[in-house]
Amino acid sequence: xxxxxxxxxxxxxxxxxxxxxxxxxxxxxxxxxxxxxxxxxxxxxxxxxxxxxxxxxxxxxxxxxxxxxxxxxxxxxxxxxxxxxxxxxxxxxxxxxxxxxxxxxxxxxxxxxxxxxxxxxxxxxxxxxxxxxxxxxxxxxxxxxxxxxxxxxxxxxxxxxxxxxxxxxxxxxxxxxxxxxxxxxxxxxxxxxxxxxxxxxxxxxxxxxxxxxxxxxxxxxxxxxxxxxxxxxxxxxxxxxxxxxxxxxxxxxxxxxxxxxxxxxxxx
Amino acid sequence: xxxxxxxxxxxxxxxxxxxxxxxxxxxxxxxxxxxxxxxxxxxxxxxxxxxxxxxxxxxxxxxxxxxxxxxxxxxxxxxxxxxxxxxxxxxxxxxxxxxxxxxxxxxxxxxxxxxxxxxxxxxxxxxxxxxxxxxxxxxxxxxxxxxxxxxxxxxxxxxxxxxxxxxxxxxxxxxxxxxxxxxxxxxxxxxxxxxxxxxxxxxxxxxxxxxxxxxxxxxxxxxxxxxxxxxxxxxxxxxxxxxxxxxxxxxxxxxxxxxxxxxxxxxxxxxxxx
Numbered sequence: 001x002x003x004x005x006x007x008x009x010x011x012x013x014x015x016x017x018x019x020x021x022x023x024x025x026x027x028x029x030x031x032x033x034x035x036x037x038x039x040x041x042x043x044x045x046x047x048x049x050x051x052x053x054x055x056x057x058x059x060x061x062x063x064x065x066x067x068x069x070x071x072x073x074x075x076x077x078x079x080x081x082x083x084x085x086x087x088x089x090x091x092x093x094x095x096x097x098x099x100x101x102x103x104x105x106x107x108x109x110x111x112x113x114x115x116x117x118x119x120x121x122x123x124x125x126x127x128x129x130x131x132x133x134x135x136x137x138x139x140x141x142x143x144x145x146x147x148x149x150x151x152x153x154x155x156x157x158x159x160x161x162x163x164x165x166x167x168x169x170x171x172x173x174x175x176x177x178x179x180x181x182x183x184x185x186x187x188x189x190x191x192x193x194x195x196x197x198x199x200x201x202x203x204x205x206x207x208x209x210x211x212x213x214x215x216x217x218x219x220x221x222x223x224x225x226x227x228x229x230x231x232x233x234x235x236x237x238x239x240x241x242x243x244x245x246x247x248x249x250x251x252x253x254x255x256x257x258x259x260x261x262x263x264x265x266x267x268x
Numbered sequence: 269x270x271x272x273x274x275x276x277x278x279x280x281x282x283x284x285x286x287x288x289x290x291x292x293x294x295x296x297x298x299x300x301x302x303x304x305x306x307x308x309x310x311x312x313x314x315x316x317x318x319x320x321x322x323x324x325x326x327x328x329x330x331x332x333x334x335x336x337x338x339x340x341x342x343x344x345x346x347x348x349x350x351x352x353x354x355x356x357x358x359x360x361x362x363x364x365x366x367x368x369x370x371x372x373x374x375x376x377x378x379x380x381x382x383x384x385x386x387x388x389x390x391x392x393x394x395x396x397x398x399x400x401x402x403x404x405x406x407x408x409x410x411x412x413x414x415x416x417x418x419x420x421x422x423x424x425x426x427x428x429x430x431x432x433x434x435x436x437x438x439x440x441x442x443x444x445x446x447x448x449x450x451x452x453x454x455x456x457x458x459x460x461x462x463x464x465x466x467x468x469x470x471x472x473x474x475x476x477x478x479x480x481x482x483x484x485x486x487x488x489x490x491x492x493x494x495x496x497x498x499x500x501x502x503x504x505x506x507x508x509x510x511x512x513x514x515x516x517x518x519x520x521x522x523x524x525x526x527x528x529x530x531x532x533x534x535x536x537x538x539x540x541x542x
Contacts (some may be wrong), residue, residue, distance in 0.1 A: 009455060029418070054403040055407060121311065133333075136337070182534035191473055193529070194308045197342055214468040235465070243305055
């Protein structure tokens with residue numbers, strides 16, 4: 001089944017929007033249940049779009065983007081699965097299978113962009129030093145636009161190249177797997193730069209014990225799978241207890257010191 | 269790089285932010301993750317979200333605005349749907365011209381725990397239930413499926429965003445009156461909590477492991493499990509402390525640290541370290 005130019009452009013526009021939507025905007029348009037229906041409508045087969053979208057949605061429910069982990073990208077997966085189901089009349093499972101190489105490329109695009117945006121933060125620092133509010137706004141919109149464009153290109157290429165392109169991408173992604181693996185590992189480590197920057201400012205010499213205490217508690221709780229969701233809340237409770245105690249003690253000391261200077265009351 | 273100032277020039281509290289500005293920032297909060305990256309995650313998006321408020325609060329002192337923009341560009345990561353809670357608190361502190369260390373510490377302490385709460389509400393409860401029901405409607409050919417999904421999800425999302433912003437801004441304004449009497453002690457306690465949370469994040473967000481194995485017949489020696497025997501999360505801790513040392517004592521810029529990690533990542537992947 002051939003698609004006309006208007007359909008290809010519309011799919012590109014939708015891919016652009018939902019690529020951004022997976023992290024921003026309404027953070028719900030990108031879900032396969034919505035995206036499948038829209039792509040189906042664009043390609044003139046809404047019923048198929050609804051079925052593929054609904055089925056893919058049920059498949060992804062157990063695979064939410066929790067805690068920054070990147071599953072093979074469901075945004076492109078949903079779009080391309082619908083495209084293949086409409087164009088080849090495949091059932092959903094087969095169509096999702098054909099979409100996997102594209103979803104993998106989508107995941108790579110996200111990894112590349114998140115890596116490339118890390119050094120850009122120094123540009124943002126310069127803007128902040130100059131009070132350049134417009135620059136910060138522009139930087140954010142440009143990053144969103146870049147993500148949208150990358151995804152639009154992948155989806156348009158998939159629409160034109162079809163499942164044959166999928167095979168090529170599959171081979172390509174195997175060849176370059178080590179680079180993506182390395183970028184992924186580097187990406188996972190870059191947050192430590194962010195932590196170190198915070199510590200550089202916040203960590204006075206007398207607070208080293210507190211830093212290690214927080215690390216220790218989180219590591220211990222990390223070994224209890226049932227607490228994976230509530231770990232940081234529990235940690236915050238303990239942290240608040242420690243810091244509140246410090247606050248109350250110091251306020252009490254200050255008050256007593258004040259009264260001692262007055263010389264009229266006994267210190268407790 | 270963040271400036272080393274700890275106080276704003278103008279310490280007179282600014283006019284409280286009006287409803288219109290607060291609402292504008294709620295809309296901006298949708299794009300918190302616009303410039304998401306591996307180093308500071310949502311930092312630049314966070315600054316973008318609160319900029320309308322900062323511009324009003326620091327309208328009379330350009331240097332204060334610059335200082336505020338710089339410290340609000342530090343590492344930031346929270347749940348995107350609950351971010352307005354942190355925004356309200358931080359903006360109320362900014363408006364009262366609180367000590368910069370206090371604002372930073374409160375920001376770090378507030379952002380961490382929200383992640384788990386937000387995941388529990390949205391990804392583990394709202395989406396599975398709503399999507400589960402509406403997906404079956406869609407599979408049966410009903411267009412109402414996707415529409416209903418969008419409506420339910422977004423009504424909840426926007427209600428949470430608007431309510432949290434207004435509630436936490438008021439909460440912050442009330443709390444600050446109580447705390448100004450003991451500002452110095454409060455700043456210290458807040459910094460303690462902040463450092464405690466960063467210590468927890470080092471372990472909680474730190475997932476770096478190595479997959480190196482030394483061939484040993486039937487039972488290869490797995491380096492990671494040896495490291496885990498010494499101290500779990502040893503690699504995240506060591507890397508954080510190394511980067512801290514490089515930046516604090518050797519004057520490395522974040523960009524140089526990122527470059528170093530890229531090299532480690534790529535070379536490591538090539539030799540099978542990761």
